[in-house]
Amino acid sequence: MSDGYYNFKKTDDICDEVCGQQASRAALTMSRLRCMLREYDIRTCAFLFMVIPLFIFGVYLHGQKITYFLRPLWESPPKPFHEIPHYYHENVTMETLCNLHGWKIRESPRRVFDAVLFSNEIDILALRWNELYPYITQFVLLESNSTFTSLPKPLLFASNRQQFKFMEPRLTYGMIGGRFRKGENPFVEEAYQRVALDQLLRIAGIEDDDLLIMSDVDEIPSAHTINLLRWCDDIPPVIHLQLRNYLYSFEYHVDNKSWRASVHRYKTGETRYAHYRQADIILSDSGWHCSFCFRYISEFIFKMKAYSHTDRVRFSHYLDVKRIQDVICRGADLFDMLPEEYTFKEIIGKMGPIPRSYSGVYLPAYLLNNAEKYKYLLPGKCKRETG
CATH class of the missing domain: 1.20.5 (Single alpha-helices involved in coiled-coils or other helix-helix interfaces)
Structure with missing residues (x-):
């Protein structure tokens, strides 16, 4: 009986026998801890x-x-846009196109101002301006000697201005000095430069009911979209443009969800240059957004350190030249991030490299007419020069 009793005796009793009945409370506690640890190998x-x-x-x-x-757990999708179907064909009259959109045709087209903040996207700027040139009254460009992250920056447009000599009669150029405030939120510097762009627009001579395109350089509205909006009456006072979203080149088509570009019927004292959602109406299939579409690896590195989301460069090896080249040719993410979506279904559906697209249909005309010069933007040409 006694053998059986000891086989089933409590651990606390065993510890008491080993460590002694008369021990102090502290010693007893340590003894029990040692007994507990003996149970783990x-x-x-x-x-x-x-x-x-x-x-x-x-x-x-x-x-x-x-x-x-885990973003879907605490953040809901934004309110969906009211999407307007977009109709276009080169053999359809403008009056018919306006009617198809529920608008009437004007007796004469509105004036159009295209305003951008410029950083270092010289090639993309050339594509943009040549695409829009026939329908723009005044091109307005503001350049700073500082990035949004307060890094010093050369005045790249000023040094390449000769390339755009054909546009001089329609160009309003401005330069603003950076504030170089280290540690400040980059979006503060970005907002500061956009306010300066408002002032430059007034210098350019914009007036009430003129059309103003608000978009980054790499958000390129199609020419026929701008021509439609300038000829049609009763268009919304603010309308966003849905753009085909590309990454690195026109080989990697991400989706059709780029929406930040917008067109405004200018109103003195009310219209402010911005780059966020300003209306609930969006015009479908209105152009292209080609993000990080650079010729040189050095330009990738510069933007990664310079733009407002510089916090995404979490490790120095992200800026390695060989790594960046490999990421481009795989269609992977430069910052090793997951897709910025609001549902698990969309996040999982977009995980991994972007599938290659071999379609060169419906791309900017200037790109195709100068394919040899800009071949790095075409399908199958992922290799970049170091710069």
């Missing part, structure tokens, strides 16, 4: 000491991915 302890640090290191490396993947 060395391999289990070693496993715990390895797994916990590895888990912490994994969160450090991939915390941003975890945050983006």
Whole structure:
């Protein structure tokens, strides 16, 4: 009986016998702790000491991915746009096109102003301006000697201005000095430059009911879209443009969800240059957004360090030349991020490299007419020069 009793005796009783009944409370506590640890073998302890640090290191490396993947849990999708069907064919009259959109044709077209903040996208600027040239009254460009992140920047447009000599009669150019405030939120500097662009527009001579295109350089409205809006009456006072979204070149078609570009019927004292949602109406299939579409690797590195989302460069190896070239040719993400979506279905559906597109249909005419010069933007030409 006694053998059986000891086989089933409580652990606390065993510890009391080992450590002594008359021990102090502190000694008794330590004795019990040692007894508890005896229940775990060395391999289990070693496993715990390895797994916990590895888990912490994994969160450090991939915390941003975890945050983006769990985004649907705390952030709801934005209110959907009211999408207007977009009709166009070169053999259809403008009056018919206006009627198809529910608008009437004007006796004469409105004036159009295209205003941009310029950083370093010389080639994309050339595509944009040549696409829009027939229908723009005044091109307005503001350049700063500072990036949004307060890094010094050469005045690249000023040094390449000769390339755009054909546009001089329609160009209003301005330069603004950067404030170089280290540690400041980059969006503050960006807002500061957009306010300066408002002032430059007034210098350019914009008036009430003129059309104003608000978009980044790489958000390129199609020429026929702008021609439609300038000829049609009763268009909305503010209308966003849905653009085909590309990354690195026109080989990697991400989706058709680019929406920040907009066209405004200018109103003195009310219209302010901005780059966020300003209306609920969007015109379908209105152009192209080609993000990070650079000729040189050095231009990729510059933008990664210069634009408002510079916090995405979490590790220095992200700026490695070989890595960037590999990422471009795989259609992967420069910042090793997950898609910025609001549902698990869309996040999972877009994970991994972007599928290649081999279609060269419906691209800017100037690009196709100068294909040899801009071949790096065409399907199958992912290799970049270092610069």
